[in-house]
Amino acid sequence: MLINIDLQANEPIYEQLKNQIMIRIARKELKPGDGLPSVRRFAADLGINLHTVNKAYQQLKQEGLILIHRQKGVVINPEIPSVDGEYEEKLTRSLRPLIAESACRGMSEAEFTSFCRQLFEQLTGEGDEN
Amino acid sequence: MLINIDLQANEPIYEQLKNQIMIRIARKELKPGDGLPSVRRFAADLGINLHTVNKAYQQLKQEGLILIHRQKGVVINPEIPSVDGEYEEKLTRSLRPLIAESACRGMSEAEFTSFCRQLFEQLTGEGDEN
Amino acid sequence: MLINIDLQANEPIYEQLKNQIMIRIARKELKPGDGLPSVRRFAADLGINLHTVNKAYQQLKQEGLILIHRQKGVVINPEIPSVDGEYEEKLTRSLRPLIAESACRGMSEAEFTSFCRQLFEQLTGEGDEN
Amino acid sequence: MLINIDLQANEPIYEQLKNQIMIRIARKELKPGDGLPSVRRFAADLGINLHTVNKAYQQLKQEGLILIHRQKGVVINPEIPSVDGEYEEKLTRSLRPLIAESACRGMSEAEFTSFCRQLFEQLTGEGDEN
DNA sequence: GTGGTCTAGACCACA
DNA sequence: GTGGTCTAGACCACG
Numbered sequence: 026m027l028i029n030i031d032l033q034a035n036e037p038i039y040e041q042l043k044n045q046i047m048i049r050i051a052r053k054e055l056k057p058g059d060g061l062p063s064v065r066r067f068a069a070d071l072g073i074n075l076h077t078v079n080k081a082y083q084q085l086k087q088e089g090l091i092l093i094h095r096q097k098g099v100v101i102n103p104e105i106p107s108v109d110g111e112y113e114e115k116l117t118r119s120l121r122p123l124i125a126e127s128a129c130r131g132m133s134e135a136e137f138t139s140f141c142r143q144l145f146e147q148l149t150g151e152g153d154e155n
Numbered sequence: 156m157l158i159n160i161d162l163q164a165n166e167p168i169y170e171q172l173k174n175q176i177m178i179r180i181a182r183k184e185l186k187p188g189d190g191l192p193s194v195r196r197f198a199a200d201l202g203i204n205l206h207t208v209n210k211a212y213q214q215l216k217q218e219g220l221i222l223i224h225r226q227k228g229v230v231i232n233p234e235i236p237s238v239d240g241e242y243e244e245k246l247t248r249s250l251r252p253l254i255a256e257s258a259c260r261g262m263s264e265a266e267f268t269s270f271c272r273q274l275f276e277q278l279t280g281e282g283d284e285n
Numbered sequence: 286m287l288i289n290i291d292l293q294a295n296e297p298i299y300e301q302l303k304n305q306i307m308i309r310i311a312r313k314e315l316k317p318g319d320g321l322p323s324v325r326r327f328a329a330d331l332g333i334n335l336h337t338v339n340k341a342y343q344q345l346k347q348e349g350l351i352l353i354h355r356q357k358g359v360v361i362n363p364e365i366p367s368v369d370g371e372y373e374e375k376l377t378r379s380l381r382p383l384i385a386e387s388a389c390r391g392m393s394e395a396e397f398t399s400f401c402r403q404l405f406e407q408l409t410g411e412g413d414e415n
Numbered sequence: 416m417l418i419n420i421d422l423q424a425n426e427p428i429y430e431q432l433k434n435q436i437m438i439r440i441a442r443k444e445l446k447p448g449d450g451l452p453s454v455r456r457f458a459a460d461l462g463i464n465l466h467t468v469n470k471a472y473q474q475l476k477q478e479g480l481i482l483i484h485r486q487k488g489v490v491i492n493p494e495i496p497s498v499d500g501e502y503e504e505k506l507t508r509s510l511r512p513l514i515a516e517s518a519c520r521g522m523s524e525a526e527f528t529s530f531c532r533q534l535f536e537q538l539t540g541e542g543d544e545n
Numbered sequence: 546g547t548g549g550t551c552t553a554g555a556c557c558a559c560a
Numbered sequence: 561g562t563g564g565t566c567t568a569g570a571c572c573a574c575g
Contacts, residue, residue: 044252051258122174128181138268304512311518382434388441405524
């Protein structure tokens with residue numbers, strides 16, 4: 026579990042943690058059923074507070090990406106819920122301002138989607154490195 | 156200047172303001188050289204704090220989207236700086252977590268880029284719809 | 286806002302708080318749009334920690350019962366979401382064990398529903414006292 | 416004894432066990448005098464900890480639903496105590512928040528009691544369905 | 546040992 | 561002054 030936390034960043038630590046876990050799931054470095062460290066263990070490893078890890082876990086749990094299992098501890102949900110209307114709405118709200126600013130700066134639709142495609146491949150592709 | 160501010164949203168008000176102005180620029184409802192209301196005027200119109208409008212303006216200025224003249228007031232920058240490395244970095248940082256979560260939920264690259272394309276068109280095209 | 290917190294009870298404090306607020310909404314002592322104290326104020330009044338109040342508020346917000354408003358602070362949601370399938374499921378999960386135990390002890394269906402009816406009236410009825 | 420334990424659920428395992436046993440009693444699948452597996456046996460069958468089964472049994476015993484004989488093992492109490500004031504109090508404490516939340520969401524008294532009636536029938540009637 | 550809860554005290558972004 | 565975030569340290573229920 027190589028996770029890099031930037032304590033100086035504006036992004037809250039629990040958000041960084043959430044995002045890096047999601048990236049690892051997308052990249053299949055973390056597979057459904059895989060275990061995650063306990064809050065205490067993870068907090069110690071990362072040098073952050075236990076509550077901060079807990080907050081990240083709680084949110085991932087609520088989004089259906091992980092399960093908090095009474096015996097096995099924390100595991101990646103084997104059945105991550107697929108995209109629904111609610112998620113599309115949320116995604117739209119996040120994406121719209123980014124697209125707007127890019128358009129302001131003269132990016133064309135093709136350039137923007139190509140930029141996304143690149144990032145997507147970079148994130149999920151070459152998954153066999155692990 | 157029809158601006159909708161949602162005081163309940165998690166998004167800070169100054170961000171909402173920034174985003175809506177950028178959307179209007181992208182949509183060409185606001186064209187280079189067009190004027191924006193004064194801080195005081197805008198704050199009064201929207202029923203929000205003067206400092207909040209000011210914060211949005213300052214950030215838009217720093218990103219090069221608007222110019223603040225001491226006398227002529229606030230205008231859309233006729234020469235909005237195009238995309239540079241710094242902006243691409245910022246965009247990447249924002250986009251990556253969104254892509255990661257979408258990938259986790261089973262969205263394919265094609266679906267994601269198509270989703271973006273749709274939003275892009277909706278935002279820039281047919282600007283008279285809203 | 287007369288709220289009684291029992292620090293000795295098994296029920297977590299934030300749950301007690303949540304429940305008492307919901308009871309007051311059901312009883313129309315708190316009406317849509319009414320304000321609730323700030324977390325700090327409420328915590329001081331109740332003699333509990335600010336985070337405990339915050340936890341109760343966050344959960345009420347997520348259930349759609351309150352709004353956390355950027356200016357006005359915390360208010361009762363004017364449009365509390367009505368019962369949906371998800372809520373019915375949750376209600377079923379809570380109710381089933383209670384019904385099962387009551388049935389074990391010989392309560393008939395009529396007795397149980399009558400018991401509920403009484404409680405319901407006691408909770409919502411005589412609402413004009415305020 | 417088909418018992419389903421959900422290790423991911425928020426509900427403690429011993430509670431799940433207690434509830435499912437009570438449901439089976441209510442449904443007359445378990446009749447007064449019927450035997451239950453020994454703690455060891457049950458724990459092994461369910462793949463859970465021995466202490467967990469024991470905790471469920473102890474609570475059921477204390478509530479008068481089962482008897483634990485040193486020799487004859489565990490049996491359903493032939494004379495389950497009927498509803499008393501203490502139980503009514505406990506039931507009220509559990510029911511009140513559920514009623515309050517339902518009322519908040521616009522459920523009428525009739526709807527709530529009808530919901531309960533349905534659950535009650537489903538639980539006690541037609542016991543051979545599951 | 547695990548997560549759940551609570552407390553206390555601190556800093557920051559927002560308005 | 562408000563909520564949002566983070567830290568630290570503590571106790572308890574659960575398994």
